[in-house]
Amino acid sequence: MVKPMHLFAVVDALEQAQQFQQVLASRDVSTELVQIEQLNARFLRHHPELALCVDLDGLWLSANGMKMQPDWQAEIPRLKRASLKSEMIARACQINEQPSLIDATAGLGHDSLLMAYLGAHVTLVERHPVLFTLLEDAKSKAKNDPFLSKYMQRIHLIFQDAHYYLQQCNQDDRKVDVIYLDPMFPQRDQHHQVIKKQAQVKKQMQLLHLLLPEDGEMDLGDQLLPLAQQIASRVVVKRPKHAVFLNEQQPDHQWQGDACRFDAYFQISM
Incomplete structure (x- = not known):
């Protein structure tokens, strides 16, 4: 159960805020x-508690002087530079084959946006009502963006617990080409030290930790990997470069970058 939250709204976005309030109420928030x-910055400093904010840029999560939203428009420069050859995630997920792909740990949706832009048909699964509402708003704004709109038909949002969703897929014998996992919370290296992330990501993690404290160490994705392997011919896990293997399972192949790596698990008998 999500704790009650303030929903701060500027005058020009009051009607939109009322709509968000109704949507959140329907999701027990x-x-x-x-x-x-x-x-502005002064207002955020004087209201450090976790809250939601609405202005002409849409819905934001705020706390401790910071604010955050899945800003898909801000990803456009990265998308314009991206190619199937230059993006390691594209090689790991075989995006050149335009796969059906489930992102079972959707987060802010930035990786899914990139994969949809490069040709994948992506289903984003998110269980937290506030984070899902933020994703919905991001997709809604992207539909009205001249550059992003043409790729939104490749993105499908599912408001559900990923473990339950994958169980249902397995029970219904629904198969997909790829399942992508990028666990949100800090990973540990082989020496059991928490791996530090870059400054921008650290800010996002701070806010998400405040939003999702009930998940903690249980949301590392270990339980998702064996289930995903029953559904997809390829499971790709994004990890910090020196992090331990998800669920302590040795991958079949790896793509190594400077800061992160992609561990791949193949199903030969699909």
Whole structure:
């Protein structure tokens, strides 16, 4: 159960905030709508508690002077530089074959956006109602963006626990080409030290830790890997470069980068 949250909204976005409030209520998230004059750095400093904010740029998560949203428009420069050859994730997930792909740990959806842009048909699965609502807003805005709109038909959002969703896929004998896992919470290296992330990602993690404290160490994705292997011909796991293997399972192949790697698990008998 998500704790009640403030929903701060500037005057020009009050109607939109009321719509978000109704959507969140339908997902058992209680919010108190508060009208404010400006959503600026000073306001955020004086309201350090975890909250939701709405301005003309849409829905944000805020806390401790920071704010965050899945900003898909900000990813456009990266998309324009990306190619099937240059992106390690594209090689790991065989995006050149335009696969059906489940991102079972959707997060902010940036990797899924890239894979959809490069040709994959991606289903993003997210169980947290606030994070899912943020993703919905990101996709809604992308549909109206001249550059991103043409790729949105390749992105499908599912509001469900990934473990349950994959179980249902397995029970219904629904197969996909690729399942992608990028566990959200800090990974440990072989010496059991928490791996540090770059500054921008660290800020995102701080806010997501406040939003998802009930998940903690249980949300590392270990339980998802064996289940994913029953459904997909290829499971790809994104890891920090020196992190331990997910579920302590040795991958069949790896793609190594400077900061991260992709571990792949193949199913020969699909």
